[in-house]
Amino acid sequence: MILDLRELIAGTVKTLPFVYDCSGEGLTDDLIDGSVHAEGRVENHAGYLVLNGEAVLSGVFRCARCCKEFEHALHFPMEYKLAEKLAGDDEEEFLLLKDGMLDVAETVREQLLTEMPIRFLCRSNCKGLCPKCGVDLNVERCSCDTKEIDPRWAALAGYFDEE
Numbered sequence: 001m002i003l004d005l006r007e008l009i010a011g012t013v014k015t016l017p018f019v020y021d022c023s024g025e026g027l028t029d030d031l032i033d034g035s036v037h038a039e040g041r042v043e044n045h046a047g048y049l050v051l052n053g054e055a056v057l058s059g060v061f062r063c064a065r066c067c068k069e070f071e072h073a074l075h076f077p078m079e080y081k082l083a084e085k086l087a088g089d090d091e092e093e094f095l096l097l098k099d100g101m102l103d104v105a106e107t108v109r110e111q112l113l114t115e116m117p118i119r120f121l122c123r124s125n126c127k128g129l130c131p132k133c134g135v136d137l138n139v140e141r142c143s144c145d146t147k148e149i150d151p152r153w154a155a156l157a158g159y160f161d162e163e
């Protein structure tokens with residue numbers, strides 16, 4: 001979705017609202033099915049433009065600990081300064097426009113990918129699955145001895161001992 005900001009730059013209009021919806025596909029492997037809804041506005045602040053808005057990713061995610069599917073919504077605030085030309089050291093601060101056009105789809109996608117959590121949990125204290133028998137420890141307890149060190153870690157521990 002391309003937003004035409006030329007009237008805003010020319011000063012004919014003061015503010016330009018936008019709404020953008022897309023699928024959540026490809027944003028994170030832990031999203032099973034979801035969509036993105038973004039909305040906001042761009043305003044002319046005498047000399048440069050400011051974009052303010054929010055993108056919401058909602059849908060069904062997979063818990064990193066217990067693998068259960070759960071519904072969740074993530075809010076990503078968006079705030080950018082937009083400029084047609086960059087002056088010196090401003091590069092990090094400004095989002096560059098091309099011919100007065102802003103690619104909203106790309107901007108939203110970048111924002112989501114940058115701020116996306118590394119993993120998702122169905123709840124902050126999810127106990128996960130027993131590494132031995134696989135029961136969901138949120139629902140039931142098992143009698144496995146989980147104190148035993150994972151062989152991969154044991155090998156690593158040996159490695160450090162030799163050092």
Ligand SMILES: [Zn+2]
Pocket residue numbers: 063064065066067068121122123126127128
């Ligand atoms: Zn979980």
Ligand SMILES: [Zn+2]
Pocket residue numbers: 130131132133134135142143144
């Ligand atoms: Zn177990």
